[in-house]
Amino acid sequence: MMRQYELVDRVRRYNPQADEASLNRAYVYAMKAHGAQKRASGDPYFSHPLEVAAILTDMKLDDATIVAAVLHDTIEDTDSTREEIDRLFGPDIARLVDGLTKLKKLDLVSKRAAQAENFRKLLLAVAEDVRVLLVKLADRLHNMRTLQYMAPEKRARVAEETLDIYAPLAGRMGMQGMRDELESLAFRHLMPDAYAMIESRLDDLRQKNGKIIAKIEKELADELAARGIEAQVEGRQKHPYSVWRKMERKSIAFEQLSDIFGFRVIVSSVEDCYRVIGVVHTKWAVVPGRFKDYISTPKQNDYQSIHTTVVGPGRQRAELQVRTAAMQDVARNGIAAHTLYKDGRVANRETLANESRAYQWLRRTIGLLAEGDTPEEFLEHTKLELFHDQVFCFTPKGRLIALPRGATPIDFAYAVHTDVGNSAVGAKINGIHAPLQSQLHNGDEVEIARAENQTPPAVWESIVITGKARSAIRRATRDAVRAQYAGLGRQIVTRAFERAAKAYSDDKLKKVLPRLARGSIEDVLAAVGRGEMFSGDVVKAVYPEFTEERKPPSSPSRGEAGWFGLQKAASLVFKIPGEGGEQQTGHSIPIRGIQGDLPVRFAPNGGAVPGDRIVGILTPGEGITIYPIQSPDLTAFDEQPERWLDVRWDIEDGRHEFFPARIMITAINEPGTLGTIATVIGDLAANIDNIVMNPLSADFRELIIDIEVNDLKHLNAIMSQLRARPVVNKVERING
Known part of the structure; x- marks a missing residue:
């Protein structure tokens, strides 16, 4: 373990004016604070902060950074307090130690969101003072050097995080020596066989x-x-x-x-x-x-x-x-x-930003935090940039734009300015028209063609590789969807005011925003468009005396037009076979959980019947589609949870309404087969809407039948009876 005089000597070798008294106080204070604490290796815990300080002396850093390294675990792991460090060592050192304490739990955790949130905290702390990052990297390096003493599970976890975040971050800060050692140590623990093989081959070479x-x-x-x-x-x-x-x-x-x-x-x-x-x-x-x-x-x-x-x-x-x-x-x-960290001088962020490209990148990255990304998105975007080498391209006016290798003209456009990226419609590379997904190379001159009122397609997010571009595209897509909801909501609200014979204006709506618990008119309209708010509530907020008269639902018989027990009136749009095109009918879907005046329809491939667990999928400008939970079509919406609605059936006992279902039957190809199948369905009081017959072989036919049934029990009974017929080989339900 390094002795007190050895620490002072290491600093004085490159800084003869070092504050020897402060270094001595830090050594004694930390030694007493950590006391008899031990590391996993059995060494005194105090040896760890000393080794971290030694790593930083090799970089010839200022006295405050070295003192902060010696003290960096005191607040977290001992009885020391921020106030005590402030009093004994001054506010500058106390701020560094406190910043490192907040980052103490930046270890890889099982939940991605927690890791991402901690990564945000790391960069926010670094934005205040880059020396926080230098101490954190030195801390990680010494932990990696002694990783063999940890349990196997933790070794793998720490090594993975080192390759995932710390080594690339050290590289982006230009600290190649530290990056190389971090990568080698992590590689040795994560893939010992591959490491041993390559090391052996290098020795032979x-x-x-x-x-x-x-x-x-x-x-x-x-x-x-x-x-x-x-x-x-x-x-x-x-x-x-x-x-x-x-x-x-x-x-x-x-x-x-x-x-x-x-x-x-x-x-x-x-x-x-x-x-x-x-x-x-x-x-x-x-x-x-x-x-x-x-x-x-x-x-x-x-x-x-x-x-x-x-x-x-x-x-x-x-x-x-x-x-x-x-x-x-x-x-x-x-x-x-950087010279601003030498000779006891403290870095000035603005001066450093002007002189250090690494710090400029760091500040731009931190700037993304203010643009509404989730922690997971922020971590994803930052990793994309950490892991790529660079290409250097030019604007037509000669401005140099540095991008990760593999970047596209879309990435280039967003690197110039977010507005340029959002309005991009085409590109020229070295004077020649090229697709926006082209890969850029060193020295390319890129010219971006723009158009007003352009919204970047959502598919661009899968094309670009820079965090800034992905963040901006995702944000623009969200804004576009929100605008769609607001447009749909405006139509619904306007019709609601017309039905109520009341005058509507944005000024009137603006005055009652507190009653609706919304911050802007667009928030209200978007909520109505998404089905989160009923348009009648908006009318009531503007005209409190208004009362909406609603007739109770009738009890239609089979085939009649009418309302089927809706909480809120929601019209059903469906295909009528043989007529072509969509038609609007008075029928409605008895679903709870849908508010507002949005059109509601069943999924086109197989529908849904009472007894099915169902979900609603909201499509801006079109309405809500009801799917059974087992429908494979729902996988298309896995990445769009904001469109899923929690809905359920609203059926009164004794009511016999009809709902669409689709079954597929494999049957023997012989005279009378179709009649047998139709008879079973008719005897069980179901209705056939459509039949499609496909030949499988000379002996078998596949029949896809759209039928109307009362509920899941009714459908299962029909399928059971069909399976019992000798001409039927197989019956199964189709959903999507």
């Missing part, structure tokens, strides 16, 4: 190619020195997880990988970076399409470097990364390498 690598390093260093370029040349090897991920992504074998080994050239200036490229490209053949200049166009995580691949000595392909020492610091430590 190192031994086999060791001399070639040393030869290339020396030859390249000598060539640069001869040209007067002072450079440090070092070989590098891909990490096991990077190798495995590329094998999975490209479906290739280990032997097919050509860039496992590479070389990094560190120079003192940007000018020397380009001089090195000139030397390398002059001496060795360049592999086409493998040159990338991230110095002139840095990645969004602040990464800068020049990448190229050449065919070097021994006809070996070699990938080179050329960068300055300062770029190397950023490539390894990312946002932690």
Whole structure:
């Protein structure tokens, strides 16, 4: 365990002006607070915050961050309080410790919503001070280094979350060194066999190619020195997880990988970076399409470097990364390498946002929180962006737009502005008309064609890959559906006022919004359109003296037009065989749970009968369709729970109304079969609406019969009697 003087020495190596007294107080305070607490490994618990602090000293962070790391578990796991930390160490450190305490429960949990909500809390805390994220990542790194002491179930859970969220987030913050270690540790615990296999193959490759690598390093260093370029040349090897991920992504074998080994050239200036490229490209053949200049166009995580691949000595392909020492610091430590976090100075968010692309991305991501997404949607959108490499495209005016690899012109449009995305109708890529679902590539110039009053199709959500685009499309779709409901509601409300012989105006409705418990006129109209509010209640709210006279339902006989015991009058639309087209009749469906004046119909394929468990599906502008719960057609609405209505039958005892059902019969093909079937149905007082006959073979026919029955008991009796007939092979009910 690191001693007190060792912690101070680590900080003073890079910051001679370090606040030694504050570091000493934090060490003693945390040691006493944690007392005899133990970790799963059996080590004193206090060793954990010290190791977290040590990781952050390697990044050369300011005194406040180091002190916060030492104290980060005190409020959560000991009797310490925020007020006590504030008094002893100041409000800045207390705020950091408190922010980390609120995130303590950000472990992967069984419920996706809880994980998503905690992820929102993480980024909101980070928005206040990025140092919260740095301590949290260091905390996760040390926990991963000691993960072998945890129970197997928790090991898998923590490793999965590390690959899922923390490692990609470290990458987006430019902290590649931390990302590589987090991924390797998680990979080793989640897939130990795959990790061992790849590690073994890499060891074999190192031994086999060791001399070639040393030869290339020396030859390249000598060539640069001869040209007067002072450079440090070092070989590098891909990490096991990077190798495995590329094998999975490209479906290739280990032997097919050509860039496992590479070389990094560190120079003192940007000018020397380009001089090195000139030397390398002059001496060795360049592999086409493998040159990338991230110095002139840095990645969004602040990464800068020049990448190229050449065919070097021994006809070996070699990938080179050329960068300055300062770029190397950023490539390894990312946002932690930013000068605003050095020398005891505290980061200013606005200044950091102007200078750090990584922080700009983080703030844009956090901005999505204010746009109405659910926690699950927010987590989904953020993961989409965390996991993708980037492409760089341009607007016609030369503005650079960075997007995840695989992005489309729709993603591009939303990256420019939400209004551009919502109004997009077409695109030109490099001056040529292209489909909106085309995949963009580095250097593409994209021009978006727009149209007024355009609503993005819901299908776009499955095409785009950026979180911003998905969020905006989903929001626009919701707004469009809401507008449809409001339009339908306005028609219903207007007719209700006309029936009541009362004058309607938006001004009158606006004055009574509190009575209707709605915040706007559109809320009222949309509620009526969705069937959540009865139009007569709106009339009553505007004209309290109004009373609606309703006649009680009559008792029609079979075939008569009339009301079948409705709570609210709801008209039935159905197909009349042989007549073509839909017709409106006076018949209604006896259903409870439907309020308002929306048209109601049975599902077209098989209907529903009393005794069935039923649900209603609301379609804006059309009304409500009643389905039996077993209907396979309902799977089409699984992702639209807002359209499902809880309804039930409203049938009085002794009433004999008729309801549509559909059965399929497999029968022997012989004279009299159809008559036998029709006789059974007629004898049981049911009605045949339609018959479709399909030949199955020379001996059998399939009959699909639409019948009218009283209820489920009546239908089952008919099916039972049909099965008992010798000419019938099989009878089953059809729903969808």
